[in-house]
Amino acid sequence: MQNRTLVKKNKSSNQVVGNVGLYDVCYELSKRGWNVLPTSRNAKGVDVVIYSQSAKRTHTLQVKALGKKDPVPLGNNLNSLVAEYMVIYRKVFDEEPEIFIAKIDEIKSNIHEGVKDGRKSYWLRPKDYIAFKDGWDKIGDGNDN
Numbered sequence: 001m002q003n004r005t006l007v008k009k010n011k012s013s014n015q016v017v018g019n020v021g022l023y024d025v026c027y028e029l030s031k032r033g034w035n036v037l038p039t040s041r042n043a044k045g046v047d048v049v050i051y052s053q054s055a056k057r058t059h060t061l062q063v064k065a066l067g068k069k070d071p072v073p074l075g076n077n078l079n080s081l082v083a084e085y086m087v088i089y090r091k092v093f094d095e096e097p098e099i100f101i102a103k104i105d106e107i108k109s110n111i112h113e114g115v116k117d118g119r120k121s122y123w124l125r126p127k128d129y130i131a132f133k134d135g136w137d138k139i140g141d142g143n144d145n
Contacts, residue, residue, distance in 0.1 A: 012067060012093070015041075021065020021089035022047060024097070034142030046083040054144040059084050061139075062104075066090040072129065074111060074122040081108075085139060088129055101135035 018041070026036045026048060034050040046060040062083035064072045072088055074081065081104050088100040110128035114121050 017067045017092055018063075018065045020092040022063050024092070025061070025063050025087050025089055025099070028099070028136075029139075029142070032136065032139075032141045034139075044080060048087075050139075050142065052142040052144050056144060057142075059139060061085045061087050063087045063089060065092050067092055069126055071112075071126065072124040074124065076119065076121050078108075078111065078122055088124070088132075099134060099136075100129045100132040101138050102129065102132040103138065106132070 022038055022041070026038055029036045029048070029050055033053060035053070035055075037049045037051075039045070039047055039049065047063045048061040049058065050061065051058040060083040062081065062085070064074075064086065066072065066089070069090055083104060086102055086104055086107060088102075089097060090100075091097045107124060107129065110124055111122050112125060112128075114123070
């Protein structure tokens, strides 16, 4: 694998960070036996649909990628949390990025709401998702043995 810091030297756009996170998550899921379908970038809804080798099991995921250890922005409307799982992929350019996986229902109680200049926004603080580190077992593998 190429050195992950090549792009980091230049200030990366949110789109580049998001792409790195999305495609690394797809790669990891593929290694675990899932058939992986990333959806159109910046579309509302889920980011990834996965299905098992027999297509008997399917899941939807929302991927939130971060360049460093930051809170996870969730926008100004929680109705966009429609996927079954949230995958938080932080430190995307580090040699050892960190992945956190939770069912959406598991994180809902940890979501923080803020109001600034009359506008609401929602986010997850790092301490509120740290317990879900390396939670690949929640999704399991895509093999149907």
